[in-house]
Every structure is written in structure tokens, then in C-alpha cells.
Amino acid sequence: xxxxxxxxxxxxxxxxxxxxxxxxxxxxxxxxxDGDPRVLTIESGFALPSGPLESGHRSLQSGLRAWxxxxxxxxxxxxxxxxxxxxxxxxAARSIxxxxxxxxxxxxxxxxxxxxxRSWYEYFPWEDRRQxxxxxxxxxxxxxxxxREDAARHLRVSGLFGGAGRGWNEELxxxxxxxLWEAGLVPEARRGGAVEMPLVPGAExxxxxxxxxxxxxxxxxxxxxxxxxxFELLPRDFTLLELQQTMEALAGQSLHKPNFRRLIExxxxxxETGKFTSGLAGRPAKLFRFRPAVLEERGFTGTKLPLVR
Amino acid sequence: xxxxxxxxxxxxxxxxxxxxxxxxxxxxxxxxxDGDPRVLTIESGFALPSGPLESGHRSLQSGLRAWxxxxxxxxxxxxxxxxxxxxxxxxAARSIxxxxxxxxxxxxxxxxxxxxxRSWYEYFPWEDRRQxxxxxxxxxxxxxxxxREDAARHLRVSGLFGGAGRGWNEELxxxxxxxLWEAGLVPEARRGGAVEMPLVPGAExxxxxxxxxxxxxxxxxxxxxxxxxxFELLPRDFTLLELQQTMEALAGQSLHKPNFRRLIExxxxxxETGKFTSGLAGRPAKLFRFRPAVLEERGFTGTKLPLVR
DNA sequence: TCCCCTTATACTCAACATGAGTATAAATTG
DNA sequence: CAATTTATACTCATGTTGAGTATAAGGGGA
Numbered sequence: 001x002x003x004x005x006x007x008x009x010x011x012x013x014x015x016x017x018x019x020x021x022x023x024x025x026x027x028x029x030x031x032x033x034d035g036d037p038r039v040l041t042i043e044s045g046f047a048l049p050s051g052p053l054e055s056g057h058r059s060l061q062s063g064l065r066a067w068x069x070x071x072x073x074x075x076x077x078x079x080x081x082x083x084x085x086x087x088x089x090x091x092a093a094r095s096i097x098x099x100x101x102x103x104x105x106x107x108x109x110x111x112x113x114x115x116x117x118r119s120w121y122e123y124f125p126w127e128d129r130r131q132x133x134x135x136x137x138x139x140x141x142x143x144x145x146x147x148r149e150d151a152a153r154h155l156r157v158s159g160l161f162g163g164a165g166r167g168w169n170e171e172l173x174x175x176x177x178x179x180l181w182e183a184g185l186v187p188e189a190r191r192g193g194a195v196e197m198p199l200v201p202g203a204e205x206x207x208x209x210x211x212x213x214x215x216x217x218x219x220x221x222x223x224x225x226x227x228x229x230x231f232e233l234l235p236r237d238f239t240l241l242e243l244q245q246t247m248e249a250l251a252g253q254s255l256h257k258p259n260f261r262r263l264i265e266x267x268x269x270x271x272e273t274g275k276f277t278s279g280l281a282g283r284p285a286k287l288f289r290f291r292p293a294v295l296e297e298r299g300f301t302g303t304k305l306p307l308v309r
Numbered sequence: 310x311x312x313x314x315x316x317x318x319x320x321x322x323x324x325x326x327x328x329x330x331x332x333x334x335x336x337x338x339x340x341x342x343d344g345d346p347r348v349l350t351i352e353s354g355f356a357l358p359s360g361p362l363e364s365g366h367r368s369l370q371s372g373l374r375a376w377x378x379x380x381x382x383x384x385x386x387x388x389x390x391x392x393x394x395x396x397x398x399x400x401a402a403r404s405i406x407x408x409x410x411x412x413x414x415x416x417x418x419x420x421x422x423x424x425x426x427r428s429w430y431e432y433f434p435w436e437d438r439r440q441x442x443x444x445x446x447x448x449x450x451x452x453x454x455x456x457r458e459d460a461a462r463h464l465r466v467s468g469l470f471g472g473a474g475r476g477w478n479e480e481l482x483x484x485x486x487x488x489l490w491e492a493g494l495v496p497e498a499r500r501g502g503a504v505e506m507p508l509v510p511g512a513e514x515x516x517x518x519x520x521x522x523x524x525x526x527x528x529x530x531x532x533x534x535x536x537x538x539x540f541e542l543l544p545r546d547f548t549l550l551e552l553q554q555t556m557e558a559l560a561g562q563s564l565h566k567p568n569f570r571r572l573i574e575x576x577x578x579x580x581e582t583g584k585f586t587s588g589l590a591g592r593p594a595k596l597f598r599f600r601p602a603v604l605e606e607r608g609f610t611g612t613k614l615p616l617v618r
Numbered sequence: 619t620c621c622c623c624t625t626a627t628a629c630t631c632a633a634c635a636t637g638a639g640t641a642t643a644a645a646t647t648g
Numbered sequence: 649c650a651a652t653t654t655a656t657a658c659t660c661a662t663g664t665t666g667a668g669t670a671t672a673a674g675g676g677g678a
Binding site for chain 1: 331332362392393394405464605
């Protein structure tokens with residue numbers, strides 16, 4: 001009954017029971033286009049691309065990379081494992097899902113029929129606060145019903161969704177989604193159950209794919225603060241405004257422009273190319289590029305976000 | 310050849326090839342005793358506890374929890390997935406290892422023959438800088454040989470090991486270990502190869518277990534800064550000095566006492582119990598306990614470390 | 619041509635957080 | 649009861665952050 005052997009002998013000397021296990025890889029592939037954080041989906045946005053683990057690759061990551069690069073015709077800049085789930089099936093056959101986050105640039109995923117890029121805010125509208133907090137506040141009445149006369153629930157709601165002057169932590173994407181699930185406000189939680197309250201807006205996904213997407217968003221929002229991964233989502237040359245808007249798209253929040261520039265400059269993450277934008281409205285902007293040397297110079301811990309309140 | 314199916318049909322409609330895959334769980338169980346961060350090992354410290362995945366548990370984590378609690382007779386306060394590796398075996402049978410980090414309190418692991426708690430600094434002596442940086446600086450000559458006349462290597466060494474006035478980032482445990490591996494300075498990298506340079510101090514482990522341990526240390530050092538997980542390693546009541554020393558044990562660095570207290574107090578992570586220590590040398594210290602309400606109040610992002618320079 | 623709109627870039631300032639150090643209190647130990 | 653040890657409280661200079669203002673440099677249209 002135990003997942004770990006009772007004695008080291010069992011564990012280390014080939015005494016393992018070899019259960020049949022299916023292993024599936026699930027990819028959350030992210031790009032930012034026109035200030036929109038997008039994710040590659042299949043089945044009209046109802047599922048994340050996934051497939052069985054096959055032999056022939058050195059590692060899980062190298063297999064994922066090869067697949068993504070063939071599908072998008074674009075190198076996969078950054079890949080990171082998200083989480084491994086084990087589902088106990090009814091028929092006793094276990095299946096294991098290993099999910100990955102990948103950063104790329106949007107490109108026609110031509111070889112992948114039915115694949116489309118969709119804004120991740122279609123699935124989590126309340127996570128986009130760049131144009132205001134209306135989408136998040138629309139959830140409060142429903143949550144208030146769920147939390148009625150339960151002090152602990154009230155605390156959780158206001159801690160996560162921020163009502164009454166409390167802050168908004170953009171990293172708590174998964175916790176918010178799980179609370180909405182617990183409250184029965186997302187369709188995935190309604191399987192066979194009675195419908196009690198009006199559902200919250202946002203597109204549904206199959207199985208636990210929406211949950212995996214929430215995990216990916218949370219991870220990425222945390223990561224951009226201490227690793228220079230944003231640059232994987234940008235072209236080689238970019239303006240500081242483009243960089244800022246990409247960050248804003250990911251964080252779902254507006255940033256304070258002068259402070260953002262100060263932060264970027266003092267961290268020496270980028271260098272001038274000597275070139276400028278042209279043809280657009282307004283004063284031409286300097287074009288910058290990422291300074292890859294920082295990857296080796298520092299072990300990192302920087303890149304914070306100057307939010308606008 | 311691809312790990313993800315070429316078409317959604319393959320992936321989603323049962324077209325999976327069902328390769329025989331072995332799944333193994335590996336646990337990095339951490340406790341802090343007498344100011345020493347310890348990890349539960351088997352085989353005289355040569356391996357981490359591990360075993361095959363078995364059926365009968367809802368999830369991977371619940372299986373791990375049950376096993377740990379039976380072995381240590383102590384509830385597993387906190388568990389977190391670390392990483393999933395896939396090894397391609399020579400005989401074409403794939404095996405998958407899912408590693409976990411668990412926080413506990415040291416207890417006689419009576420039912421587990423051969424299990425002992427060992428300080429993690431036995432495996433990574435250079436990561437302990439509480440009594441000085443001698444252990445880390447002892448590595449520099451060997452690394453200098455490896456980096457000779459290679460500017461990029463020099464940058465990496467000084468970025469990770471901090472020579473010449475550059476700072477030390479305690480979170481880069483894995484990167485430092487991997488660099489030592491690359492330089493051929495750890496025994497695990499010597500399988501069948503020629504011995505060129507004297508090895509670095511530190512105990513060896515089987516397979517990639519030392520690497521998994523490095524991953525766990527890095528993760529925990531990062532985590533304690535923004536989630537109140539330290540308290541899982543402490544008794545219910547503790548003094549601020551005990552809390553500080555536990556943090557120091559994990560971070561491998563000394564902290565500035567007045568500033569540490571200021572930080573803890575202003576974050577309102579703990580509350581007074583009204584009790585005091587007694588029988589020890591010096592003025593009696595107030596006993597505090599963790600204030601679990603914070604888990605629900607906030608979404609967190611706090612708990613930084615005031616390092617001593 | 620000149621004014622206006624737009625975007626880029628530079629600078630200021632108060633509030634707060636942090637790093638470092640000093641001073642005082644209350645116990646045990648010899 | 650003095651010396652030692654640990655706890656706890658406070659100060660101060662510096663750095664970082666949030667917020668706002670001012671100026672520069674392009675294009676478009678009256």
C-alpha cells in the first residue's frame with residue numbers, strides 16, 4: 001500500500017512491481033502578441049496540446065523541444081517542467097501526466113491541424129487588470145454567497161481577490177482558480193452536480209487543462225521577477241515600451257513607466273543597438289537588445305515589477 | 310520520434326502506445342536539529358529513500374505522506390514536488406523518477422532499517438558559510454585550473470562561487486554542483502573516466518541522488534524567503550533565536566539578529582505564547598508560536614532574509 | 619509653416635525598507 | 649555579587665521604491 005518501499009532492499013534491488021503506467025506530456029506554450037499573452041491550444045481552444053511519451057529522446061525536455069520546434073517552426077526559447085500528476089483510473093491502470101511550460105513566439109502552427117493561439121485571459125478574465133478591476137470585482141457577489149457566515153472563507157476570499165483595500169497578488173492564479181472551483185463557480189466543478197449559482201465568466205477546458213494553464217500562468221508571473229525570461233517572448237530588438245507591455249501582458253497589471261525604465265537600466269539587462277524605431281507616431285524610440293552576458297555574470301535575483309496602484 | 314502526438318487525434322483518442330514504464334518516487338526529507346539541516350538517507354548515507362509507485366493512493370502526494378508518517382511517526386508538515394526525470398535505459402525500458410521535498414522533524418525512523426539522518430552539508434560542505442567561507446574558497450584553485458584561459462568559464466565561476474568581492478547567492482546550489490560536475494571535480498562525474506584533478510570534498514551518493522539533494526536545498530532556500538515553511542521544521546513553541554538559527558541552518562549563512570527580529574515582528578508571522586524559556590544561560594526568551602491565520606489572510610510575498618555581510 | 623498630438627526620455631522628491639551598529643535588561647554561573 | 653550570557657529595544661545613514669513632473673523629438677493636419 002505504500003508508494004515507497006518498506007525496506008531499502010525492496011527499493012533498490014529490483015523488487016519493484018512493474019505496473020503498467022501510461023505517461024503523457026502536456027505542453028503550455030506561451031507567446032505574447034500585440035500585448036496579449038497567448039497559449040497554444042487544440043480542439044478550438046478546449047484542450048492543451050498533449051501526447052504520449054515516446055522513446056528516442058535523451059530527456060523529457062529535449063523531446064518536448066523537438067516537437068514544439070517542428071510544429072511552430074520557431075526555436076523554443078525556454079522550457080520548464082511544471083508538475084507531474086498521477087491519475088488513478090477506475091480500471092486500476094494508472095496514468096501520469098507531466099506538464100511543461102514553454103516560451104516561444106507566435107507562429108503558424110501549420111503542421112498541427114486545429115491548433116490555435118488564444119489569449120489566456122479568455123480562460124481567466126479576472127486575471128487581467130490592465131484595463132481595470134471590473135472583471136475581478138464581478139466575482140465578489142458570488143463569492144460572498146459562498147463565504148456567507150464563514151469567517152475563514154471570508155479571509156481567503158479577501159486575501160485572494162483583494163476586496164476592501166487589500167492588495168492583489170498577481171501570482172496567486174492557481175489559488176484563485178481553486179477557490180472558484182471549491183465554490184462551484186466554474187463549470188469544471190459541476191460534473192453531475194446540481195447547479196446552484198451562476199457561473200463565472202471564462203472559457204472551459206477539458207480534464208484539468210484549465211488548472212494546468214493556471215499553474216503555468218502563476219509560474220511565469222513569478223519567474224519574470226527574478227529571471228530574465230521575458231526576452232524569450234520578444235524579437236531580438238525591441239523598445240523599452242514593448243518590453244514593458246510584454247511584462248504587463250504577463251502580469252495582468254499596468255506598470256509605472258518611469259520606474260520600469262529605471263529598473264531595467266540599473267539592472268543592465270539590456271544594451272542599446274544604436275538603432276531607432278521609425279514611421280510610428282511620436283518620438284522615435286531607441287531599440288535595445290538583451291545582454292546575454294548577464295546569464296553568466298550573475299546568479300540572478302532581480303527584475304522586480306514596479307506596479308501602478 | 311516525437312513525445313507529443315503529431316495530430317490531436319493521436320493524442321486524445323486513445324491512440325497511445327503503451328510502453329512499459331517504471332515509476333519511482335524519491336523523497337528528500339528534511340529536518341533541522343541542533344542547527345543542522347539534515348536529510349533522511351539509506352544505505353549509510355549513500356542514497357535517498359525511494360520506491361516504486363504503487364496503487365491505492367489518490368495522488369502521489371498522499372502516498373508519500375502516508376509512507377513518511379508511518380516511517381517517522383511524525384506528520385509530514387509540508388510536501389512539494391521537485392522534479393520528474395526520465396531515464397532512457399539501455400534495454401529500451403524507460404523509467405521515470407518523481408522526486409519530492411518534504412519537511413518534517415527528526416524522529417527515529419525505526420521501521421526503516423538502515424535509515425539515518427545526515428547533515429546536508431556533508432554532501433555540500435562549501436554551501437555552509439556560517440562559520441566562514443573557507444570551504445568554498447578551497448574550491449577556487451581547482452576551478453581556476455578548469456577555467457584557465459577561458460573567459461566565459463571564469464565568469465561562471467566568479468558568478469557562482471563569488472570570488473573577488475562578488476556576492477554569494479545561496480540559492481544557486483544546483484548550478485554550483487553542476488559546474489563542479491562539469492569540471493570533473495565530483496566523483497559522480499568520474500565514472501570510467503581518467504582522474505585529472507583532486508576531487509572536491511563532500512560525500513558521494515548513488516545515481517543522481519546528490520543532484521536531487523542539491524535541487525531540494527536550492528528549492529528550500531528559495532522558498533523560505535516567501536512562504537512561511539520554516540515553521541514546519543520547528544516545535545510548536547520556539548524562541549526567536551531558534552527560529553533564526555533554523556533559517557541560518559537552511560540558508561548556510563549568518564543573519565543579523567536585530568534586523569531579523571524586526572523583520573519577523575513587522576510581518577506578524579508569529580505571536581507570543583506568554584511563556585518563557587527557563588534553565589538556560591542568559592535572560593529568558595519569550596516563546597512564540599506560528600500564527601496560522603496568515604496562511605489565509607495573505608497570499609504572501611514576504612519573509613526576506615537580512616544577511617550579515 | 620506652425621501647432622498639436624503622440625511617444626520617449628530625464629529628473630525630483632517623499633516615504634519606506636534595509637544594513638549596520640549601539641544600548642539596556644534579565645537571567646545563569648562561579 | 650561580579651562576570652557572562654542571552655534577550656530585547658533603539659538609532660541612524662543609506663538605498664530602494666512609489667509617484668509625479670518636465671522636457672525632447674518625431675509625425676499629421678490646419
